[in-house]
Amino acid sequence: MTDFTSDVGAPRSRTAPPKREYYAYFAIIFAATLPLAILTWGLSAARQMKPPAKGPFAKAWTQARIITPQIFSA
Numbered sequence: 001m002t003d004f005t006s007d008v009g010a011p012r013s014r015t016a017p018p019k020r021e022y023y024a025y026f027a028i029i030f031a032a033t034l035p036l037a038i039l040t041w042g043l044s045a046a047r048q049m050k051p052p053a054k055g056p057f058a059k060a061w062t063q064a065r066i067i068t069p070q071i072f073s074a
Contacts, residue, residue, distance in 0.1 A: 025071055030064040037063070 034056065041056040054062075 022068065022072065026064050026068045029067050030060055033063040033067075034060040036060075 037056040037060040041052060041059065045051045
């Protein structure tokens with residue numbers, strides 16, 4: 001029986017994607033989600049008659065932080 005758990009000398013071929021590419025995708029996704037975040041923030045503020053706790057830039061930033069890593073993990 002072969003023991004595959006003791007293959008210590010094998011190098012791992014996984015490399016991290018370039019940061020410039022990640023930041024480029026992040027900027028594009030942030031710019032794409034910003035108009036919708038502003039719209040939903042405005043509608044929510046009009047409906048509740050007070051501004052929401054999280055602003056539109058924070059919402060767009062959060063969405064970009066969620067979506068961008070999903071692109072690189074696919």
